[in-house]
Amino acid sequence: MISNNAHAMPEETRLAGKLATLVPFTETHGRRAAYASWLRNPDIVKTLNLPSYLESPISEGGIRDYYQTMISSPTDFFFAILLNKDNQFIGTAKAGHIDFFARHADIGVMIGEKSLWGMGIATDSLRALANFMFDEIDLRRLSAGVMANNPSMVRVFEKLGFQKEGCFREQDRLGDLYIDHIHLGCLKAEFIK
Numbered sequence: 001m002i003s004n005n006a007h008a009m010p011e012e013t014r015l016a017g018k019l020a021t022l023v024p025f026t027e028t029h030g031r032r033a034a035y036a037s038w039l040r041n042p043d044i045v046k047t048l049n050l051p052s053y054l055e056s057p058i059s060e061g062g063i064r065d066y067y068q069t070m071i072s073s074p075t076d077f078f079f080a081i082l083l084n085k086d087n088q089f090i091g092t093a094k095a096g097h098i099d100f101f102a103r104h105a106d107i108g109v110m111i112g113e114k115s116l117w118g119m120g121i122a123t124d125s126l127r128a129l130a131n132f133m134f135d136e137i138d139l140r141r142l143s144a145g146v147m148a149n150n151p152s153m154v155r156v157f158e159k160l161g162f163q164k165e166g167c168f169r170e171q172d173r174l175g176d177l178y179i180d181h182i183h184l185g186c187l188k189a190e191f192i193k
């Protein structure tokens, strides 16, 4: 049982969806060439709001620092997404900034294998994660921030019952463009399982 420390997530944790399963992210996932290739692919990172990843490819050390920080964080759960049909590692999902007192967290997802976009895998993965956060971690509320140039991500959250709660106008920058940042939230009773 996890009470107030995300780092205490048991390594055998499995969050199973219909299409994919989330497992705790490990060094083994972090060392996979596929993982680095996703983080260096402009098509993937341009909606992640990480301008430095677009300026120059992130180094091996930068990748390691990121996932080690996530794995050891007491307020984040970081998962690898594996396809159910063949266990292929195809992306990551996280629940971040977990507040165990007010009982809320942010959630997010990256499907690194672009050929798999549009098949419902992000929705399926986040549904499994939201189920876990509401039912096992006993949160009341989940939230997310999405760049407005990412309508498919907004659609995924709306399919799960999230509502748009606000728009920070021109908050994000992509090259010479300033892009709105959309905030979404979902209370436990609104979640569409």
Ligand SMILES: CC(C)(COP(=O)(O)OP(=O)(O)OC[C@H]1O[C@@H](n2cnc3c(N)ncnc32)[C@H](O)[C@@H]1OP(=O)(O)O)[C@@H](O)C(=O)NCCC(=O)NCCS
Pocket: 043, 044, 045, 047, 048, 108, 109, 110, 111, 112, 116, 117, 118, 119, 120, 121, 122, 123, 124, 145, 146, 147, 150, 151, 152, 153, 155, 156
């Ligand atoms: C955004 C992302 C997670 C979506 O993953 P996915 O597996 O393709 O998502 P799903 O297939 O579950 O759902 C996508 C939905 O968006 C819809 N969609 C696709 N393009 C769209 C567009 N231009 N406008 C509106 N909806 C769109 C799809 O039709 C689908 O909805 P439907 O089931 O009602 O048809 C994936 O593209 C990704 O990982 N991108 C890079 C990383 C990223 O941006 N992460 C999110 C950071 S906040």
